[in-house]
Amino acid sequence: MCPLGLILNRLDKLFKVESRLVLSFIEQTRRTQIVNAAIEVLAEEGYARTSLARIATHAGISKGVITYHFKSKDELFAEVFRQVVEDAGLYIMPHIKTAGSPRERLSTYITLQIRYMAEHRSALLAIGQLAYNHGGDGAGADYISAATQDELGLLEQILAEGQATGEFRPFDCRIMALTVSKAIEAALTDWAWNPNLNLLAYGDEIVALFDHGLQAVSPAGAR
Amino acid sequence: MCPLGLILNRLDKLFKVESRLVLSFIEQTRRTQIVNAAIEVLAEEGYARTSLARIATHAGISKGVITYHFKSKDELFAEVFRQVVEDAGLYIMPHIKTAGSPRERLSTYITLQIRYMAEHRSALLAIGQLAYNHGGDGAGADYISAATQDELGLLEQILAEGQATGEFRPFDCRIMALTVSKAIEAALTDWAWNPNLNLLAYGDEIVALFDHGLQAVSPAGAR
Amino acid sequence: MCPLGLILNRLDKLFKVESRLVLSFIEQTRRTQIVNAAIEVLAEEGYARTSLARIATHAGISKGVITYHFKSKDELFAEVFRQVVEDAGLYIMPHIKTAGSPRERLSTYITLQIRYMAEHRSALLAIGQLAYNHGGDGAGADYISAATQDELGLLEQILAEGQATGEFRPFDCRIMALTVSKAIEAALTDWAWNPNLNLLAYGDEIVALFDHGLQAVSPAGAR
Amino acid sequence: MCPLGLILNRLDKLFKVESRLVLSFIEQTRRTQIVNAAIEVLAEEGYARTSLARIATHAGISKGVITYHFKSKDELFAEVFRQVVEDAGLYIMPHIKTAGSPRERLSTYITLQIRYMAEHRSALLAIGQLAYNHGGDGAGADYISAATQDELGLLEQILAEGQATGEFRPFDCRIMALTVSKAIEAALTDWAWNPNLNLLAYGDEIVALFDHGLQAVSPAGAR
DNA sequence: GATGAATGAGATTTCATTCAT
């Protein structure tokens, strides 16, 4: 499974999407309705049990509507992916750029991701299902891998800047970026199993973990 | 998805297994062959694409052989689970118990898990698929949840002991146990996408992360 | 095998039917077509050889059409049962209620059942197959047993009234009701094996048998 | 379903049996063991659920033993049929021939059949399953029909003699023979559904029914 | 004689997709 939090942009290439540039309003509405139904079914039933019939029933429409608006199940799933990722990006990105020091920016990044998760449980569980189960396709796998490599850049950049400023100790930025990303994602998957989990407390612990774990050893070396 | 590294014992209850106490040699051989084929298909194709037909083809046998040796697909998956978990337990447990301080024991635990992963990539990807996709069943979900709660105890105990001895700083042991477990698992899932990943280096970074991130702040507080 | 002639009402409970209240005309047409095909295959081939594939072939449609219109084979069989029983009830019931003395009513009952059989050979053979072979299921068996007990009441009542009026000699009403019911059913099963059987003559003999066999011994006792 | 009580002799032709004239003792023992297991499974599980595997399990032997001793499942079923019918014939025939008047002989016939049923419930339920479910074969159907026609002769003869002696009233002997036969069989099938049924009382009612129902109307005609 | 192993046909069922209306 690729780091969910980092799949942000090139995901439209993951599935073979033929984007129609102009969509009527009613078309857009229907698509959104179907996408939302798909998200809920994916989150509740899991990938294997998410059939077009179930999505249609959940949306209160007929099965034919789906294949009318989406050429295939894959295209629908691609749209789910795209929509969730775009939305998450819009939520998180603005705050990221305004933060201050690398250490603060890292904390902000983690906190925002967690908060977004708390507010969009189904959407994130849904793309989790897609990411986890769409791997075998070959093309898909390559793409997700590429996307991951690509998008990890943001975290890597924060970490590298922190090392440059001396805030962070030495470590492999790429690996640590992966670890940060995965620690965040872990909160979601645990939360999926255990809905009583205090997600925000979980986030605080992750923030603290990396705050302590990445900081430069004090020059005075009192340790 | 439950923390893979922690599913160690009660997994035999996850699926309803009727263990025949005595199996002939040839029977055992075939079962192992089929289990291994299932592991490889799960790892390569993913849960959704792992049909009995594909497993049979992969093993070079007819479809009927599988249902002859396993009462159902579920029983086969249960055996996959059981076999991998048993093997992992035999590999890791002996070393865990002999370690010294909590800090050292934590490092050992992480290192061993990572090393085991490096040597059993397919097997761990396979049970990852099973754990992730078998959840919706209700009973399965409950069990995995229970198993997780149960098995996290080992990590929690190490962490709590470390806090008692003053080696570790204050934190929520349960959440941190989850985070450790997930960070380990993350190495595997990233490796699945990016086979060129240096898993052992990844492990070292995780060890370092928690080594730094959990340690008690020096009383002199030079920071 | 339960007495076919007596399974009249509560049969909708035998199988778990989810009745959709409103069915489109084309839907109803297809369902009827499939039900009729099922009846013919059941009557000609027997329960064990009645597969969905055979029914589809007999109806000249693809296998998928059946599972599109019926959720399962059981639901199809339930509909077969329901349709035949409903039809038989509509045919027989009106005449039953208008008859006069118990002796006459018994004769009418027998005659009507036989006449209905003569005109609906396949349908009755079909539900005979269903009744005979659906018993092992537990729930089904219990229900048929219950239905039998329940519906035998009509015959029992006629017989008891005949004893009360002095038309009939003493006998165990329940057992005799069973025997009447079975004698009627017997005509059908024999007819199934021997299509040249004169079913109506058979019916007349049954009527005569019970007419003579149940009548009160004349008080003058000239016998 | 053919009249069970009358299928007595030519049943070996129903299924295609290749009789080996000489069977070793051990061979005979095994065949009997398997046949008995088949009878019990047929009676308890029904035709559709009677697989070779289940029979083998019930007999405590391996599946291969069955196909070693019987060329096919059909041959096994033929043997079941043959064995039960032969046994029933040996039980009933001696008593039939020694009886007195046609009226007495009819009563004896009915009583013996019922008594035999009471003592061989499983065996008769088993061949009931076979007779009812083997009909579609064509050849089988013809044969059973022929066998029925053939064996009904015994009853027909008793009835005809009764008419000749003036004991019985006029009726169609063939049809009445069928009805007698079916009334007896009915007791069995009801008993199968309702094990609490008092089979012997049932038999007495049948005897009384035909005793009253067939007797010649008294010349004094007091009715 | 006996048995476990293996196979392939066939059963029910689910489902993505196409099509006519």
Next chain:
DNA sequence: CATGAATGAAATCTCATTCAT
């Protein structure tokens, strides 16, 4: 635009039968 109808592929599972040991 929308939908119900239809289809055929594929999945799991059962089972009679064949075969090597």
